[in-house]
Amino acid sequence: MLTEILSAFQAVATWQNLLIMTAGIWGGVIVGAIPGMTGTMAVTLALPFTFYMAPVPSILLLVALYKGSTYGGSVSAILIKTPGTASAACTALDGYPLAQQGKAGKALNMALYSSVTGDFISNLSLIFLAAPLAILALRVGPPEYFMLMLFALSTVAGVSGNSLLLGVVSASLGLLLATAGEDLYGSFRFAFTDDMQAGLSVAPVLIGLFALPELIKLIVFRAANRDVAAKLGDQQVTRAEFMGSLKSILRGSGIGVIMGAIPGIGPSAAAFFSYGEAQRSSKNGENFGKGELEGIAASESANNGACGATMIPLLALGVPGDVITGVMLGAFMIQGLTPGPLLFQTNIHEVYMLFIGMLMSSVLLFGAGKMTMRMFSYVSHIPQTLLTPVVLLLCLFGIYSISSSMFDVTILLIMGVVGFLMFLMNIPAAPFLIAFILGPMIEENLRRALAISRGDPMVLLSSPITWIFAVLIVFVVGLTIRREISKSKTRKA
């Protein structure tokens, strides 16, 4: 194995391959940082270029774009509260308050360190644990999916702010909105117009709910110092701060690897899950949502941790876990490679080259992140009265370009108004978004599980995996209720 790895390293470490990966990482970071532009878009756009490339560099280019865009999503989440990708939504919860406190550089650094760590661990897992994780992923059926997603939904407790009750109300609104469109068996629900038949896309809901309320707040309340540029402040993450977040980074990376290996879950759910866990176990749990570096670390390590792991079912089983790996499957096929168990027998040299290239891309991600950080940080210098309308402009163009649909632009603006009204009613937006993303997965798997069991709800407790999650859910709910009672007593005292 060692000889093969060394041989693969020699084949990958050429200046052409390094240039391709560097271009992919930089391109991905920039695309991810632009509101409305997604990693899927970047990977799809790059696909035609891979036709003229050798198999391994072409896949590495796509992987680099994927990784870069996942990290890039955190940049806009931190600086302008506009997550470039859904998986960076939790990053915005702590990153933006830190940017407002003049610590944008510190937040970006923590996002980079945790992203690179998560990515590196994910790549190592891909190399050493691909087979067992793929087998585990195969054992996850609808009941297990449902319980896992239900557990991920318990993150809502951590992002509910002052009131858990209003957080759950917000999550219910998100779950309800997610039901719009065609369901599992072809019924069109809440299809008020023809456009509604396809349901609502994540991007306009996400950006509308997070970015636009900031503009409306700025216009309506015109807070003091609105036209004064924020200071960059202290930039570096100290050793103590990094070590204080290390536990969350490692746990987040682990969560990312496991959830990324299960087809259909992806980085967003992993980031929510990791954030919730970090908040529950951290001694600074009360500071989450107010500018806590550990929150950024938990979210970013998990979403980047999931990136490499999404390749596990693709390579080991030939099953694409999400849209991006679906595009990559296409790239493999175009290059004459067929992902699946046979790939490890017929093209083992290419597989090792891919592994080595992915490890190298972690290092390149660090370099690109460091170099672009200073450039992105200057966004904080622009006065809010100019910056926020520019964000609106970027959002309008970005959202329209995703599906060439004015319907999505309308949803973006409506969700902006909804987000502002929720703010006035003290209803937090983050639980809404988490539920909106997880909702379809929860419902689909619940209905599938019930259909398989001929309506018997006990199917939800039919395997050891479901039992583990059931116990975890009970534990978390119990802990949350206890914490709420204790908070209520403190308030009264």
Add this chain to the structure above:
Amino acid sequence: MNFNINRGPLLRGVAIVVFFAFVALVLIPAYVPRPAFIPGFAPPPDMWPRTVSITGIVLGLVVIVGALTGRVAPQDPIDTDGGSSKTHLMRFAAVVLCFAGFIVLVPYIGFLLSTALLTGAAIYLAGERRHWILALAISLLGPVLLISFFSSVLGTQFPMGALTKPFGF
């Protein structure tokens, strides 16, 4: 200046109950069709939205009970310029009008001009008066640059207006 808005916990609870009740009693029967035949024991399409709506109603009732018994979570004050509630309401109405105006205008004057107008309006409404040259440049050049970028890189065709089509946008 801090603006301690009374966000009316009781009213909030009532609004939550009314919204979810409206969904459960009006929208679901009208807009969630049940197929004539459902294979096997598959739960019908209205099962999940109905469950969520009923949960929402219960949560709203809990909010109402909390408001009546004085168990309300603390609310963070909003930082404002000290304007009256009427001023704030007027500004909010202006935002909604601008958004609605944008959607209405796109078919007539196209995406380019509509986004330029909306951006300019947003900068003006945000209270920017000092950097007016920069504001003008962002409003006019911003959309032009973005439309060039998205058209050339992604091949996106942005909607042209019925009135501005002869001018190429």
